[in-house]
Amino acid sequence: MAEDLIPHSEVQEGAAIVPNTTSPVVVENNHVSAPNANANYVTPVTNGTTEIEAKAKNKIASIAVDKSTINPYDIVTYTVKLDKKFPDTLESDLTKVKFSFWLQDKNKKTVSLEVGSGKAAITSHKTNKGAIQIVKKGNLQSEDKTSDFFVLKENQNLTSNIKSSSYYYALILVDKENNQVTLQVKFSKWLDTFKVRTEAYLNGDKIKADGLNTTASRTVKAQPEIIEAYWLNAAGRKIIYAGYNQDAYLYLKTLGLQGQTIEIQVFDADTYPNSNQHVSTETDDKIDWKNNKIKIESREVIKQFKVGNIKRYETAQADEGAEDNIIGLYNFDNKKINDLELYIHIANSKTLKIENIKPKYGKLKLIADEKIIRAFFAKTETERVQADAPEIKTKKGTKLPPKDKVPYYEKLDNGIIGQKIQLVAECANLEGKEVVFKLYEKEPLLVDKDIELPVFQKNNIITEVKATVTNGFAIAEIELKHCKEEVNNEDWTRLLFPNTVKNIKEIKNSNLYIETNFVNEMGSVSKKQSLRNDLFKLTTKTCGCQKCIDYQDVWKSPTINTQSYENKNRFEKVLRYNSSHPNGYYHKGTDILTGSTYKELHSLLCGVVVYTKDSFITNKYASGSLGNIITVKSFDKDGNKIFIMYCHLDKIYVKENDTIIHGQKIGLSGSTGNASDQDEPNGTKNKGIDKEFWHVHIEAATTYGNAATMSGQARKDPELFMKSKFDKDGKSI
Structure with missing residues (x-):
């Protein structure tokens, strides 16, 4: 190359x-x-x-x-x-x-x-x-x-x-x-x-x-240039139309203008029908915008534009006329309110020597209709923008106002049971009016067909969520749950994540959409339904793999391996002794007994398989070896990273990079490594253990050392991540 x-x-x-x-x-x-x-x-x-x-x-x-x-x-x-x-x-x-x-x-x-x-x-x-x-x-x-x-x-x-x-x-x-x-x-x-x-x-x-x-x-100093200019709403979405009494945000992307101040003028394009097409006149109406200066502090800037009420646009409305072929509304004086075609013009482009300047940027249709434009699930953030506010007088002259924090509604496409979330309706000309939200499932799962999904708001169970429109948006906070008696709404959880699930593909989602309505000027109810192909996926945090709260056992009714004496085979409970360690040492894992029959092994937590080793032969002794291994990276109920290692296995059902869920079958226990029985096929005389003490050895650590070991100081007691609990003597509680 x-x-x-x-x-x-x-x-x-x-x-x-x-x-x-x-x-x-x-x-x-x-x-x-x-x-x-x-x-x-x-x-x-x-x-x-x-x-x-x-x-x-x-x-x-x-x-x-x-x-x-x-x-x-x-x-x-x-x-x-x-x-x-x-x-x-x-x-x-x-x-x-x-x-x-x-x-x-x-x-x-x-x-x-x-x-x-x-x-x-x-x-x-x-x-x-x-x-x-x-x-x-x-x-x-x-x-x-x-x-x-x-x-x-x-x-x-x-x-x-x-x-x-x-x-x-x-x-x-x-x-x-x-x-x-x-x-x-x-x-x-x-x-x-x-x-x-x-x-x-x-x-x-x-x-x-x-x-x-x-x-x-x-x-590098580029020639002054306007790269892009368009309008955004508070949800960060590019818009081409807006209603009165709300904020719009002018987005500018420039080159070569760092440190300069641009002056923006807003016009209404007057269009009249003729035999061929609508053509612009030379007398487009200038909209009064006093706070029209934008400081170019970076390549991309955002300027707040308060649209204001209808009175601000009386001059522009006056010459739209009956001949203007646009359907409009009527105000209280029974005068027609037409849609306006706004655009911006760079007033000082010649002074700034801006190349390839266009006469019109950022077209925005100012509509008179009352409508809900769209509704969605969201979370509210804040963003600093150049405010639509007057310049500040100082002893040295004037300066632009400081940046203002404005709300930004980030659209969400999925969520989990119990999550606090916001319902957002983007509206036009509905300032001060009430919007009603209702949630439905595309396919019935949590509720019956065509029945509203109940949610929690201020400790009440409701199926209609109401919010007042402010600055073009109706915002309502809810919790995605339907009762307070059920811990973690276990009934909904089990519908999405039934106990019969054996792999991650069997977990279900409830696909939700929003229906909104409001009472219009005529007194009738106007409805708006969110697109049914733009669905919100509701699932359970149990299987999110960022926080596993539903710990499982490796198999039903597990017991501790009590070979030699109680607690010897548990994590750092009692000292063990042998010729290599006359002063004693602690066991670094927990041994769950299988006995003389191999058992299907289930994952304790959700996670991702990061390592497997299956090169050991069934019951063939290997000194000091943990045999065949599976290591899974998980996150515990507090969101902390944890690695779980399962050892002495006979068969492995998963492969590296597989995503698994708690309770999923991942392998078969066995007698590989140093856990073989001398009396079984492939056994070595006077080596290993009796088959009545066959077990799965489990280790846990917050960091992962190498292919077959856990990091010493980061080790954790694996019993912390098991559903079953054991007393001080190792007996199941």
């Missing part, structure tokens, strides 16, 4: 960096010669061995750059000179000069690059900075990317995007006559406000990443 990145793990001190790249162009006597295939490295083959060229003797003395600021449309030239301490190798050493760069944001924070082969860059000993290598790319007619590569799409990562898109033209020239190497490069406009720290280094060396004599740093 032409643009390999070299991970620091592969670049040892003194090793040669041999990138798969095009050689630099060599300039001799002011004449540009064709690239030499071996100018960067020499690969003579002798007896099948590749010889890498020696490191450069001369060192980099300086790097200079011809621009004070990087303009993405201009070529930036970096010039590197060597110290000339070894004149005999100077010409050869010039061909070994390489270039790399890393980025810093406006807060001087270095952009982190991923480490790994083909991902991260050349890295210094002293820092974690990663640098992208610059190689020959494109030509003078090459064009910049049209989309922002900092916005990651599916299956993309930031390092790869920076590597492929941060510059779109590069040429390295070796000028032997003038003892210098130059890099000509065009950086992308999407690096706007970033500082590009370009470092020269020699093939075989690591970068210094110290910003000193081998590095030239310049900030």
Whole structure:
């Protein structure tokens, strides 16, 4: 590939960096010669061995750059000179000069690059900075990317995007006559406000990443440009229409305008029908918006716009006229209220020298109809936006108001029984009115068909949830449960997660949708039903794998293995003694007895299988061995990570990375490892244990050491994660 990145793990001190790249162009006597295939490295083959060229003797003395600021449309030239301490190798050493760069944001924070082969860059000993290598790319007619590569799409990562898109033209020239190497490069406009720290280094060396004599740093300043402009609602959803008496939020994405203030004007587009089409007039109505300044503090900004009431738009409404072919409502003066087509205009675009400016941005239809636009399940967050508020007067003049915290309703697609959640209705022109929510199941599971799902609100069981519309939204908080007598609403839990479940695919979801209604101006009830294909999945936290609260046993009616004496085979209960441990040692797990017959093994908790080992032969003795093993990573009832290891198994039913649920069959107990019986097939004389003491050995720990062991200090008593409990003598309680 032409643009390999070299991970620091592969670049040892003194090793040669041999990138798969095009050689630099060599300039001799002011004449540009064709690239030499071996100018960067020499690969003579002798007896099948590749010889890498020696490191450069001369060192980099300086790097200079011809621009004070990087303009993405201009070529930036970096010039590197060597110290000339070894004149005999100077010409050869010039061909070994390489270039790399890393980025810093406006807060001087270095952009982190991923480490790994083909991902991260050349890295210094002293820092974690990663640098992208610059190689020959494109030509003078090459064009910049049209989309922002900092916005990651599916299956993309930031390092790869920076590597492929941060510059779109590069040429390295070796000028032997003038003892210098130059890099000509065009950086992308999407690096706007970033500082590009370009470092020269020699093939075989690591970068210094110290910003000193081998590095030239310049900030990218893109030409002023409006990339995107549109409207959002409080749910963060892009909107093209809104009602009166609510807030809308203008979203702007810009380049080259950092630190500038944009002045926004809002207009209503007057349209009149003619024989061909609706056309805009030259007298579009300007909507009075006093707080119309937006400070560009970053690439993306959000400005609050208080839509206001109908009186604000009287002038715009006046010339809509009866000829305007739009269905409207009537106000109390029996005058028709028409829908308005709003748009924004950048008033100071010429002053700011904004390129490719459009006359209209951010179209928004201001509707007069009363309606519920959509309803959804959500949680409320807050976001800071530039407020629709007056400028503040100071002794030095005026300044924009501080940012304001506004609610943000994040849509949720699933939840669990007992969860507190909000029902949200996005409304138009229903300010102060009451919205009624009802929940239904698409297919009956928890309640009968077409019956409202009961929920909890303020300690009451209800099937109709009511909320008043404020600022365009009706919000009601509920709990997804239907009673307080049933602990954790066990009846609903068992409908979704019946005791007969044997694998995770058998767990059920209740698919919910919302029906809303309100009383309109005419006194009739207007209903709105959420889309039945946009369903909310209700499940039980029992199987969420982020918190398992329904611990199980490895099999029904488990008993402790009391071989030799009680509690010997429990976690750190009593000391054990043998010739290797005359002072005693503690058992690091708990042994659950199977007796002379193997038993089906069930998982104690929900989780993911992280390790299996099944190479041991049934009943064949292996000294000091735990035999065949399954290890499951789980989360306990408090949400803490816990690893459970099951040992001495005969068969394993699961594989690594399988997601399992508590109570699921995962294997068959056995007599592998050091738990074999000398009198059974494959047994070894005078080794192992009697089959009446066959057992499954279980260990638990908060961290996982390696394939077959738990970490010492992180060990936990596995009995904490069993449904059955045992007394101090190991007897079932």
